[in-house]
Amino acid sequence: MVKSKVTFLTAEEAAKLIEDGSTVAVGGFIGTGVAEEIHMAVEKRYMEKKEPRQLTLAYAGGIGDRATRGLNHYGHEGLVKRIIGGHWGLVPTFQPLVENNLVEGYNFPQGVMSQIFRDAAAKRNWHLSKIGLETFVDPDIDGGKLNEATTEELIKKVEIENETFLAYQTIYPDVAILKGTYVDDNGNVSFDDEPLILEAISMAMATKNNGGKVMVQVKEKRPNGSLDPKSIVIPGVCVDYIVVASNMENHKQTFDTLYNEDFITPGIIELSEEVELSPLNARKIIARRAAMFLNPATDYIVNYGIGMPEMVAKVLNEENQESHFIPTVEPGSFGGSPQGNLDFGCSVHPQSIIQQSDMFQFYNGGGIDTAFLGMAETDQYGNVNVSKFGPKIAGAGGFIDITQTAKKVIFTGTFSAKNVAYNINEHKLVIEAEGEKQKLVEQVEHITFSGSFAKKQQQEVYYVTERAVFKLEKDGLMLIEIAPGIDLEKDILEKMQFVPIISKKLKLMDKSIFNEGKMNLIFN
Known part of the structure; x- marks a missing residue:
């Protein structure tokens, strides 16, 4: 029998193996697939010894809880010199480092990042993609750079047979920090309890083929020959x-859930006539109107973004209409019931779980029929910003990958923000206090979605708010519906920084949207 070359050690011992200046690939999505015990040990070592220093962190999905866990352990001056990630909003400890130019910061599309590690494993120096064209990732705009300290161009614009692509420089890791469930004596790692596979194998192979160190945190060691080879995601x-976790609180399925069997097992989602209805508010009005754009004949495969788009799925559940559609979540799950908050990315009784890079491959080719995303800022050109607001960096996540390739894109968000108040009565919407922040602006600060690119792709694009619905047309944003009770001039046009095209067939939003009970949405 071949002797295993795998070493079993503690998280503290693993942290000591990370050298100054290393490029570290970090697996995880929010709190799923996160080797929390190793990350804690890295932070502890740095706080005590100021080692390691000047790391480059590379990751795809956002990894954190908006507080202290995940990549938040690395938010210390000197510990990190460069961050290349798909999403930033879950890691507040990074914000002052970027804002004060203490680190170099790059934001690449999440799907692109997941595929970069696959290319690195094969020693392909560039990842070629159309994802990111005409957004802040495009080198003609910002090239994905987030502050003045970030000067190196990691993205090139190239022409191949009269087609324009972005070439993303591949990242070759020196260290990979990953999480699995069981391991045998030969180091084969299974993902039995993991709700997502993510890019674990790509990160491991990229690091191994680069002569680096692959570290995996697991729940338990099992004897050789005891693990199902089909459950092995990372070969020994x-x-x-x-690192066998010493405390299961540092080895949870997600940051919200220690263990939920429904995340990893088959089952049928039973429809119920007795679904508890959510309160009627602006979020629900927006979600109801957005849901009405669905057509089961053409919109079979859908994606719900995080935040307000999750409410669209809730509305379909309340109306017992979710069975008409197959939900997908970008880190890898098809079907089931997608979860929210720090369980986002997981689904109850998913039909299938694939690698994140494969899911984005499906998305990139046009696999999504309809995508529901949030919108923080929208301008006269149909551009949307969800990624950067002054010094605050949320990051794009999978937003660019999804919105540039879905056949139909529906943005959801309130018309204004900050201290806005509404009254909904007798199927009418009344604005009692206008928001202090306008969201329909002359020019968005950061282009996360490009209206001009969408028009070239002939995508169908809508922007849904609680009081107005817009459609992207060749000459700009067209107002197509307003809520009953809303004054066009006072409540809409005076509260925008540009004048939209007003449809000659401008109509009222369906009054059923403003029902206290069910809206009786039925798809034939």
Whole structure:
């Protein structure tokens, strides 16, 4: 029998193996697939010894809880010199480092990042994609750079046979920090309890083929020959070090859930006539109107973004209409019931779970029929910003990958923000206090979605608020509906920084949207 080359050690011992200046690939999505015990040990070592220093962190999905966990452990001056990530909003400890130019910061599309590690494993120096064209990622705009300290161009614009692409420089990791469930004596790592696969194997192979160190945190060691080979995601030959978690609080399925069998097992989502209705408010009005754009004949495969778009799924559930559609979540799950908050990315009784890079491959080719996303700022050109607001960096996540390739895109968000108040009565919407922040602006600060690119792709694009619905047309944003009870001039046009095209067939939003009970949405 071949002797295993895998070393079993503690998280503290693993942290000591990370050298100054290393490029570290970090697996995880929010709190799923996160080797929390190793990250805690890295932070502890740095706080005590000021080692390691000047790391480059590379990751795809956002990894954190908006507080202290995940990549928040690395938010210390000197510990990190460069961050290349798909999403930033879950890691508030990074914000002052970027704002004060203490680190170099890049934001690449989440799907692109997941695929970059696959290319790195094969020693392909560039990842070629159309994802990101005409957004802040485009080198003609910002090239994905987030502050003045970030000067190196990691993205090129190239022409191949009269087609324009972005070439993203591949990242070759020195260290990978990953999470699995069980491991045998040979280092084969299974993902039995993991709700997502993510890009674990790509990160491991990219690091191994670069002569680096692959560290995997697991729940338990099992004897050789006991693990189902089909459950093995990371082969032992791609693993160098194993940390068996000493505390299961640091090895949860997600940051919200220690263990939920429904995240990893088959089952039928039973429809119920007795669904508890959510309160009627602006979020629900927006979600109801957005849901009405669905057509089961053409919109079979859908994606719900995080935040307000999750309410669209809730509305379909309340109306017992979710069975008409197959929900997908970008880190890898098809079907089931997508979850929210820090469980986002997981689904109850998913039909299938695939690698994140494969899901984005499906998305990139036009696999999504309809996508529901949030919108923080929208301008006269149909551009949308969800990624950067002054010094605050949310990051794009999968937003660019999804919105540039879905056949139909529906943005959801309130018309204004900050201290806005509404009254909904007798199927009418009344604005009692206008928001202090206008969201329909002359020019968005950061282009996360490009209206001009969408028009070239002939995408169908809508912008849904609680009081107005817009459609992207060749000459700009067209107002197509307003809420009953709303004054066109006072409540809409005077509260925008530009004048939209007003449809000659401008109509009222359906009054059923403003029902206290069910809206009786039925798809034939």
